Amino acid sequence: MLKIKRSDLGTLFAKIAENNELYLPVKAAGKTNFAAWDQDADVDLDTLKTVKSPKDAFFPQSEGLYSCDREEGKIKITAEKLQDAPFVVFGIRACDVRGIAVLDKVFLSQPVDTYYAARREHGIIVSYACGAPETSCFCKVFGIDAAQPEGDVVTWMVGEDLYWDAKTEKGQKLTAQVAELLTEADAALVAAEQEKIRSIIEKLPNSHLSLEGWGAEAAKTRFDSPIWEQLYKPCLACGTCTFVCPTCQCYDIKDYDTGNGVKRYRCWDSCMYSDFTMMAHGNNRTSQMQRFRQRFLHKLAYYPANNDGMFSCVGCGRCVDKCPSHLNIVKVIKAFGKEGK
């Protein structure tokens, strides 16, 4: 276990940035989101949840795939360059680290998405334990320990020190780059901090939600439930839940006319939108109830069925905080629990 004084973090970030692109929570216009670090960045390690999850670092909201140019009437394709330089994402919370593991199962399964794979290969995750979990958090339900996140390096803020523990080869390599700034530390203080975090989580209102009946079996048992019809009504189909979600992976592929060619890019999309499945000859999800059901069954039944029982919700609570209709996955889980179906 190593540590660095909180007041020296600016020096640490500058040191990391010497060899790596660095992304971390930055406050801008009153909102905290992951952004590229520079000397003037207002780094914010106190806000528990960034508005958007840090999934952009590996699966950007918008990214080029290839460009098409016409040369003497012939089409020429140039593939977008893959990530080939190391980068560090500092300050990812335990839930969001699990979110990346959820995306891995999608993008790294056959056939491999090479854009994502290159970012995973070159990205280093420095996770950050949650000192003060909030009432909208329910990561414990999915077996996530906010006091002991996964990651290449795990960090904790205890008092005025940031504790630093390298867990992987990548993490050790990064540690070596900044070793001159870190000092040996006593792990006992971290253990005490972890106890504190876990006791807070134990008392959170949604920490003990029951997932009984969810998982692969729910794909069959809960598809035709009348509960969906009662639940979905306040949904405005705004898609906010999908854009702040660390595990939503749906994307669209579109063209951008550059004036002398076409740039093909992909961008996040949302299964909540009415044109998401629309074809020239019809649409298989015409009602918002169907789209609402799709989103939650995907998180709680379809994804687990295809991925050895792993849920694609991590309990970050962003949808709980951000839904303008106060509709969210906690309500869905509870609604079915109450009915005992």
Added chain:
Amino acid sequence: MSEAMHECKHNPGFCRDTLIPQVALITDIRTETPDVKTFRVERPEGGKLFEHLPGQCAMVCVPGVGEAMFSITSSPTNKEYQEFSIKRCGVLTEHLHSMNAGDEILVRGPYGNNFPVETELKGKNLLFIAGGIALAPLRSVINYCLDNRENYGEIDILYGSRSADDLVQRKEIEEVWMNTPGVNVHLTIDRPQEGWDGHVGFVPSYLKELAFDTNRTAILCGPPIMIKFCLQGLKEMGFAMEQVYTTLELRMKCGVGKCGRCNIGTKYVCKDGPVFRFDQVDELPNEY
């Protein structure tokens, strides 16, 4: 050779990523019906774009216009080119119909599973049932079976369309399929028409009239209403759901089960389909 043309270490057969297409030259366009054209594509330098299996699909793209999934209608036994039979019904297909031989488009694939021509269908009597443009996906299987005639038993092809003018691949049907030993072609059109002395009536009712025995595997493709009534007819004739195959079609963007569009419950039509047996279809939630 550009970076895009190197074969990908992760994804054999594709150049770097499955989302990056190949340039394809349209070498021939045949007008099949008033709203269906068949496009023949090859590499600009000649030769097939890729190898595929009967029933597989590919993404066809006109840069700046759109991209969509189409079944590959040519048989893998064709060693020179691939063909797509495309009905004019949206922005992209409208544009494709305005193109000419010599124009270039983009194609990526192949995607999806295939009809089990080398396993479950091998040695069987086959009954193909198609309506309208849905002959396109079946044509790749039919021609595969015709080119490997010794591997299959009796072949019946029941194909219907709105009118005689809407029958796709009519020349090949009449010149090749009808003249292949052991192949029986049953054509029908919805309403009587001058110059047509063949059967008149919808596909499901003609299917009942033909009264096939159940010693065959059926492959059924067409508009949902036709599928529904043909399936009912097959059940009445005593066919088990395990004996009937179909293909499903939903909106697709990536083709590899990642963009989240084409799932029906836990199955992605682009990756786990498009070919399904009806006992597998029955397992899916009712959302297709």
